[in-house]
Amino acid sequence: MIVINESFVAELRRVLRPEQLMVDEPMRAHTTFRIGGPADYLIFPSTREDVRMVFRLLRQYGIPVTVLGNGSNVLVRDKGIRGAVLKFNGPFSEMRQEADCIVAGAGALLKDVSHFAADCGLSGMEFAVGIPGSIGGAVFMNAGAYDGEMKQVISKVYAVGADGAYAELEADALDLGYRHSVFQTNGQVICEVVLRLVPGKPEDIRAKMDDFTQRRESKQPLEMPSAGSTFKRPTGHFAGTLIDQTGLKGLRVGDAMVSTKHAGFVVNAGNATAADVLGLIAEVQRRVHEVHGVKLYPEVRIIGEE
Numbered sequence: 001m002i003v004i005n006e007s008f009v010a011e012l013r014r015v016l017r018p019e020q021l022m023v024d025e026p027m028r029a030h031t032t033f034r035i036g037g038p039a040d041y042l043i044f045p046s047t048r049e050d051v052r053m054v055f056r057l058l059r060q061y062g063i064p065v066t067v068l069g070n071g072s073n074v075l076v077r078d079k080g081i082r083g084a085v086l087k088f089n090g091p092f093s094e095m096r097q098e099a100d101c102i103v104a105g106a107g108a109l110l111k112d113v114s115h116f117a118a119d120c121g122l123s124g125m126e127f128a129v130g131i132p133g134s135i136g137g138a139v140f141m142n143a144g145a146y147d148g149e150m151k152q153v154i155s156k157v158y159a160v161g162a163d164g165a166y167a168e169l170e171a172d173a174l175d176l177g178y179r180h181s182v183f184q185t186n187g188q189v190i191c192e193v194v195l196r197l198v199p200g201k202p203e204d205i206r207a208k209m210d211d212f213t214q215r216r217e218s219k220q221p222l223e224m225p226s227a228g229s230t231f232k233r234p235t236g237h238f239a240g241t242l243i244d245q246t247g248l249k250g251l252r253v254g255d256a257m258v259s260t261k262h263a264g265f266v267v268n269a270g271n272a273t274a275a276d277v278l279g280l281i282a283e284v285q286r287r288v289h290e291v292h293g294v295k296l297y298p299e300v301r302i303i304g305e306e
């Protein structure tokens with residue numbers, strides 16, 4: 001149930017610009033799945049100092065916090081999110097070149113970082129051009145595609161801890177593995193990322209980006225809302241292939257559907273609810289296990305009030 005603390009809101013309004021705070025805001029407007037009930041408070045920080053200040057108020061009022069980037073790897077439950085959501089996007093997305101490095105604010109979109117790197121004649125971010133996430137979300141997930149993953153390019157991360165302390169983490173402290181980073185357990189919020197790239201010819205970099213974009217457009221259901229690959233890759237298999245071989249393309253629960261174009265994607269075919277998606281995920285897991293003996297685990301992060 002939504003509970004709005006008016007004095008918390010008043011304090012936030014004193015320190016944030018009006019467009020940095022929304023109250024009782026449906027999360028379906030802020031996720032690529034176009035699914036999700038309301039967050040009590042949706043806050044858009046624009047500086048590291050904003051993050052520290054908001055954390056101080058959250059601690060003072062005992063309000064829980066959820067962090068989001070571009071909302072492209074989450075399923076928000078239908079009851080929404082109690083407490084505050086800190087969303088890193090536009091205002092936190094500045095980028096700059098420093099020699100062979102690019103420094104990007106957590107909210108910078110991967111597409112924009114890839115194009116900026118190409119403009120700078122720096123290679124290494126081509127793989128990320130079609131991943132619809134923010135650089136913060138990509139570090140958190142160690143996102144990857146084709147021949148690349150974030151692990152190969154991260155040099156350093158500037159973060160803020162739940163206690164408000166600044167932290168500077170070198171790449172070898174990030175515990176980067178398949179769709180895993182230390183931020184999944186340490187409670188820190190990623191604010192800025194330093195990417196170490198290598199000089200390359202802009203035309204070669206762009207040709208690689210175009211190739212990845214075409215491959216993605218031909219295989220993935222980009223015309224429908226989704227959160228990308230629904231399941232993690234099980235060792236020795238591909239989730240999409242197992243689901244396809246089980247004959248589940250087009251399977252529906254309500255408006256949630258296994259994509260007919262790529263079985264690894266659950267798509268929102270209309271007005272799907274989170275309950276529809278969760279029901280479909282459970283059914284796919286059950287049938288794939290029955291036929292192949294393989295257990296699938298969601299890659300999509302399921303958040304919000306149960």
Ligand SMILES: Cc1cc2nc3c(=O)[nH]c(=O)nc-3n(C[C@H](O)[C@H](O)[C@H](O)COP(=O)(O)OP(=O)(O)OC[C@H]3O[C@@H](n4cnc5c(N)ncnc54)[C@H](O)[C@@H]3O)c2cc1C
Binds near residue numbers: 072138189222227
């Ligand atoms: C069509 C489509 C295609 C996709 N293709 C790929 C692909 O090829 N490869 C791939 O790896 N992924 C892919 N994805 C999934 C998704 O885009 C990535 O996981 C991306 O990195 C998520 O970034 P985000 O900013 O949207 O994160 P969100 O979905 O907003 O958040 C994901 C997680 O990261 C955390 N998080 C986000 N920002 C921060 C921060 N600043 N500090 C701390 N924690 C944070 C959140 O708390 C959450 O747990 C795809 C998704 C879609 C919809």
